[in-house]
Amino acid sequence: GEQVEQLPSILRVQEGSSASINCSYEDSASNYFPWYKQEPGENPKLIIDIRSNMERKQIQELIVLLDKKAKRFSLHITDTQPGDSAMYFCAVITGNTGKLIFGLGTTLQVQP
Amino acid sequence: AQTIHQWPVAEIKAVGSPLSLGCTIKGKSSPNLYWYWQATGGTLQQLFYSITVGQVESVVQLNLSASRPKDDQFILSTEKLLLSHSGFYLCAWSPDLWGAEQYFGPGTRLTVL
Numbered sequence: 001g002e003q004v005e006q007l008p009s010i011l012r013v014q015e016g017s018s019a020s021i022n023c024s025y026e027d028s029a030s031n032y033f034p035w036y037k038q039e040p041g042e043n044p045k046l047i048i049d050i051r052s053n054m055e056r057k058q059i060q061e062l063i064v065l066l067d068k069k070a071k072r073f074s075l076h077i078t079d080t081q082p083g084d085s086a087m088y089f090c091a092v093i094t095g096n097t098g099k100l101i102f103g104l105g106t107t108l109q110v111q112p
Numbered sequence: 113a114q115t116i117h118q119w120p121v122a123e124i125k126a127v128g129s130p131l132s133l134g135c136t137i138k139g140k141s142s143p144n145l146y147w148y149w150q151a152t153g154g155t156l157q158q159l160f161y162s163i164t165v166g167q168v169e170s171v172v173q174l175n176l177s178a179s180r181p182k183d184d185q186f187i188l189s190t191e192k193l194l195l196s197h198s199g200f201y202l203c204a205w206s207p208d209l210w211g212a213e214q215y216f217g218p219g220t221r222l223t224v225l
Contacts, residue, residue, distance in 0.1 A: 032212045043202055043216040044156065051212075089155065097163075098144055098211015099171060102156045 002027045002094040006103025014111055019077045021106045023090035026071065032093040033066060033073045034100070039086045048075070080110045114139035116217040118203050124223045128192050133220050135186040135203030143205040145186040146214060147178055150200040161211070162186060198224045 006023045013019045023033075031052040036044035050057045050064045050073065057064045063076040077084055090103040116137045125131060137143055147159040160178035162168045168178045175194060179187045186203055203217040 032210070034213070036216075043219050046213065046215060049213065091156075093210070093212060096210050097169065098146065098161055098206055098208075098214065099158055100146075100156075100211070100214060101158075104155045 002030065002092060002101045004090060004092050004101050004103040006090050006106060008106060009104065010107045010109070012109045012111060013080050015081060016079055019080050019084070019108055019110075021075045021088055021090065021108075022072065023074065023092075023103050024070075024072045025092045025101075027092070027094050028068075028071065030071075030092045030094055033064070034091050034093075035062075035064065035075050036089045036091065036102075037086050038089065038105075044089060077108075080108075082110050082112060084108060085110045114143075114205070114207075114215075116203060116205055116215065118201075118217040118220050120220060121218070122221040122223075124225065125193050127195055127224055131188075131190050131193050131197070131222070133188040133201055133222075135188075135217055137184050137205050140184075140205065140207060142183055143207060144209075144211050145180065146204040146206070146211075147186065147188050148202040148204060148216070149174070150202060152199065154199075156202065160186075160188070193224045195224050198222055 034049035037047045038044040048059050048062045050066050061078045066073045088106045091100045119134045145162045148156045150156045158171045162180040176190045202219045204214040206214045
């Protein structure tokens, strides 16, 4: 079945710098790519998503890029703050039943 | 605005005992509903989905079952818990016909001893 590779597993950055997380997928029919942020003990929260008819989407400091040809998408957080420290998951929808396949997650640590 | 509730917040159960977890969504009619499981420190795995009352599809087999007795209610259960059932159970809903934009409930933390 569809698999999603997510790298890196741990990312440490300095406050104010940028952070980038990369994901790749296998099924060329995948058409929806969300990103979730999960803080310890909390539920995952949808922070940004992109559909296959777009190549770039930005919401404030969050940028998502999609390269359908390479089957890769990425999350970029500009001007990171300590509040950005959390686990981040990428995901891919496969088929038409809402089956979300998640990557293994990236722990982002923003150091002051 | 839509709100999603899960109950209980946490459970500690013995191996071999039964389990029932609940999820209710208010403010949205006929939502797509999903159950996910997350091991401690792990990723999320979809278990079941339902697009309408009385209809549930299984995604993975983990000796669990699910039911949708009402439009706004989704139940996860088992008659006999295993140690491997421990983890974080999350219900999610989507307003989208194809399941995009899934929003998670607060979750139930299950410990099986």
